[in-house]
Amino acid sequence: MSAPEENANAxxxxxxxxxxxxxPDVSGLVVGVLGGTGDQGRGLAYRLALAGQRVIIGSRSAExxxxxxxxxxxxxxxxxxxxxxxxxxxxxxxxVAVPWSGHAATLTDLRExxxxxxxxxxxxxxxxxxxxxxxxAVEEGSAAEQAAALLPESRVTAAFHHLSGVLLxxxxxxxxxxxxxxxGEVRADCEIVQALASLIPGMRGVFAGxxxxxxxxxxxxxxxxxxxxxxxxxxxxxxxxx
Amino acid sequence: MSAPEENANAxxxxxxxxxxxxxPDVSGLVVGVLGGTGDQGRGLAYRLALAGQRVIIGSRSAExxxxxxxxxxxxxxxxxxxxxxxxxxxxxxxxVAVPWSGHAATLTDLRExxxxxxxxxxxxxxxxxxxxxxxxAVEEGSAAEQAAALLPESRVTAAFHHLSGVLLxxxxxxxxxxxxxxxGEVRADCEIVQALASLIPGMRGVFAGxxxxxxxxxxxxxxxxxxxxxxxxxxxxxxxxx
Numbered sequence: 001m002s003a004p005e006e007n008a009n010a011x012x013x014x015x016x017x018x019x020x021x022x023x024p025d026v027s028g029l030v031v032g033v034l035g036g037t038g039d040q041g042r043g044l045a046y047r048l049a050l051a052g053q054r055v056i057i058g059s060r061s062a063e064x065x066x067x068x069x070x071x072x073x074x075x076x077x078x079x080x081x082x083x084x085x086x087x088x089x090x091x092x093x094x095x096v097a098v099p100w101s102g103h104a105a106t107l108t109d110l111r112e113x114x115x116x117x118x119x120x121x122x123x124x125x126x127x128x129x130x131x132x133x134x135x136x137a138v139e140e141g142s143a144a145e146q147a148a149a150l151l152p153e154s155r156v157t158a159a160f161h162h163l164s165g166v167l168l169x170x171x172x173x174x175x176x177x178x179x180x181x182x183x184g185e186v187r188a189d190c191e192i193v194q195a196l197a198s199l200i201p202g203m204r205g206v207f208a209g210x211x212x213x214x215x216x217x218x219x220x221x222x223x224x225x226x227x228x229x230x231x232x233x234x235x236x237x238x239x240x241x242x
Numbered sequence: 243m244s245a246p247e248e249n250a251n252a253x254x255x256x257x258x259x260x261x262x263x264x265x266p267d268v269s270g271l272v273v274g275v276l277g278g279t280g281d282q283g284r285g286l287a288y289r290l291a292l293a294g295q296r297v298i299i300g301s302r303s304a305e306x307x308x309x310x311x312x313x314x315x316x317x318x319x320x321x322x323x324x325x326x327x328x329x330x331x332x333x334x335x336x337x338v339a340v341p342w343s344g345h346a347a348t349l350t351d352l353r354e355x356x357x358x359x360x361x362x363x364x365x366x367x368x369x370x371x372x373x374x375x376x377x378x379a380v381e382e383g384s385a386a387e388q389a390a391a392l393l394p395e396s397r398v399t400a401a402f403h404h405l406s407g408v409l410l411x412x413x414x415x416x417x418x419x420x421x422x423x424x425x426g427e428v429r430a431d432c433e434i435v436q437a438l439a440s441l442i443p444g445m446r447g448v449f450a451g452x453x454x455x456x457x458x459x460x461x462x463x464x465x466x467x468x469x470x471x472x473x474x475x476x477x478x479x480x481x482x483x484x
Contacts, residue, residue, distance in 0.1 A: 020472050134454050167483075178482045181465060209468035212376050217465060219458035223423065224481075226451035230262050231484040238480040239466075240420045241409070242473040 020207065023195035024188075027052065031196065032091030034058045034084050034098055034106060037068045040122065041097035043168025044160060045069075047176070049077035051199040056080045058087025073169060088113035093120060093196065095160065096147065100125045100136070103143055107150045115153035120193050121214075122160035124221040132226060135219035144183065144214035157184035158214045159193050159205070161221060164234035175202035178236035182207055183214050206239055262449065265437035266430075269294065273438065274333030276300045276326050276340055276348060279310045282364065283339035285410025286402060289418070291319035293441040298322045300329025315411060330355035335362060335438065337402065338389065342367045342378070345385055349392045357395035362435050363456075364402035366463040374468060377461035384456035386425065399426035400456045401435050401447070403463060406476035417444035420478035424449055425456050448481055 031048055035041040036057025049055040057074070059065035062083035068074060069081030088094050088110050094117050098106050103123050107114070123143040125136040140146040144158035159182040167176055180197035182205050184190040194205025208217065220237075227235040273290055277283040278299025291297040299316070301307035304325035310316060311323030330336050330352050336359050340348050345365050349356070365385040367378040382388040386400035401424040409418055422439035424447050426432040436447025450459065462479075469477040 131452060131454075135458060164483075183465075206469060207472045208465040210373060212373075213461070213464045213468070216377060216458035216461035219455070220462060222455045223425075223450040223459060226455070227448060227481060227484060230449045233483045235484055236482040238482050239469060240478040240480050241406075241475045242469060242477055 023191050023198060023205070026093075026192055026195045026199075029092040029192070030054045030056065030090060032056045032058055032087040032094040034087060034094060034096050034110075035102075036079075036081075036087070036097065037064055038097060038099070039165030039169065040160075040163065041095070042068060042074065043163070043165045044095060044097065044122075045079050046073050046077060047168055047200045048196065049074070049079045051201075053196070053199065056082055056087045056091055058082055058084040060084060062086070073171065084110060085113050088117065091117065093118045093192065095120045095122060097122050097160075099123075100143065104146060104150060107147055111151055111153070114151050117154050118189055118192060119147060119151060119154045119156045120160065120196075121147045121156065121158045124161055124218045126219070126222055132229070133222040135215075135222055138215070141212060142214035142218055144211050144218070148211055155184075155186060155189045156211065157182060157189050157193050158211060158217065159183065159197060161217055162224060162237045164236065167234050176200060176236070177202040177238065179203065179239045180205045181217050181237070181239075183209050183211055183217060185210055206242065265433050265440060265447070268335075268434055268437045268441075271334040271434070272296045272298065272332060274298045274300055274329040274336040276329060276336060276338050276352075277344075278321075278323075278329070278339065279306055280339060280341070281407030281411065282402075282405065283337070284310060284316065285405070285407045286337060286339065286364075287321050288315050288319060289410055289442045290438065291316070291321045293443075295438070295441065298324055298329045298333055300324055300326040302326060304328070315413065326352060327355050330359065333359065335360045335434065337362045337364060339364050339402075341365075342385065346388060346392060349389055353393055353395070356393050359396050360431055360434060361389060361393060361396045361398045362402065362438075363389045363398065363400045366403055366460045368461070368464055374471070375464040377457070377464055380457070383454065384460050386453050386456035386460070390453055397426075397428060397431045398453065399424060399431050399435050400453060400459065401425065401439060403459055404466060404479045406478060409476050418442060418478070419444040419480065421445065421481045422447045423459050423479070423481075425451050425453055425459060427452055448484065
């Protein structure tokens with residue numbers, strides 16, 4: 001709305017905006033996946049390890065985590081398995097892919113191990129009934145905000161909500177052409193998560209707002225489930241015009 | 243999870259599922275746009291009239307509606323202008339594109355005129371502060387559910403939330419490659435709205451759930467605003483794998 005001259009002056013005075021697609025090198029970071037024995041966690045672990053990342057899956061049972069880490073999908077790409085606490089302690093980035101029903105309890109137990117870590121919450125609080133899926137109300141606003149409340153010493157972000165566990169775990173599929181919406185309060189933390197998502201062929205990690213806007217990103221999975229039913233698909237999201 | 247034989251038997255017993263992309267002919271229906279003098283409404287009116295649909299824009303002031311309908315964008319594509327009540331009365335499909343602040347009052351006033359009509363709510367209840375946009379809590383759950391509560395004699399759907407008013411109103415742009423998520427309770431009503439969206443080159447109208455899942459679709463605009471700021475874009479949504 002301001003005059004063109006004013007815009008030109010403002011642009012001259014400000015430093016050039018950073019290229020939003022310029023992302024950090026994350027190749028040296030160890031990625032832990034809590035709930036890595038579930039479809040979403042196992043699929044993410046497979047894709048990240050396939051892309052060359054060092055990945056540890058965690059489970060309440062270390063034995064079960066080691067079994068899944070050695071299975072026909074994860075074994076060949078070199079994923080490790082461990083109990084949740086060890087998984088968190090040994091990782092730089094910790095993806096939280098546990099069921100919503102175990103979300104608060106798991107994070108409460110791991111507060112100490114997750115201190116200082118970059119936590120990536122990908123949990124979708126959904127309920128199911130005869131009419132399909134629907135969003136659940138979360139006291140803190142969203143799963144991600146619940147994580148931030150329970151883990152005050154961690155760097156909490158949210159991402160990887162809209163990926164199909166089926167596609168992630170399908171070895172016949174090389175590319176997953178979809179975008180990962182990344183939310184968080186600190187730009188540098190979001191960029192690490194964006195870089196991680198962008199390692200998977202076809203995917204882009206896109207910054208999509210602060211944690212207070214995580215609820216709708218998590219809940220949108222209910223809509224994707226409706227799309228999947230109607231169109232017999234494994235729908236994801238691509239952001240247009242970027 | 244069932245054996246392949248069982249699946250084959252079930253498929254043989256059930257009638258073939260309807261092709262979800264087979265949509266009705268809506269060319270004879272008159273489309274009204276309440277709030278058609280705003281960016282979103284004016285842009286939608288332009289695109290639908292350009293595609294050959296008969297369109298009437300409504301405003302609280304009939305004079306203002308007629309002025310905008312005759313402007314350099316809408317005049318050449320033959321859009322009409324009228325007061326909100328006349329717009330609703332003369333239309334078969336009524337798109338609600340008013341600001342959230344006027345949503346409840348506008349619909350309460352027009353309950354009689356909207357009885358029996360197919361109402362398409364595209365309102366996003368958002369608040370804005372120094373940190374950007376955020377979702378507002380709506381007592382009924384969402385703008386669309388508020389519309390359904392206020393208009394018990396209408397057929398309420400929700401759609402057209404994620405379109406950029408800037409792109410819609412740009413005459414240099416011929417195609418808008420994005421998807422329109424359509425929500426509602428009645429399949430036939432949703433399909434009319436899907437068909438309407440699909441008239442615009444590049445767009446697909448996609449069924450994406452019931453009205454109880456409208457809140458996250460409306461609120462996702464807060465995230466698109468964050469994307470737009472970071473990437474200097476007019477972001478929209480494309481659903482993948484369909």
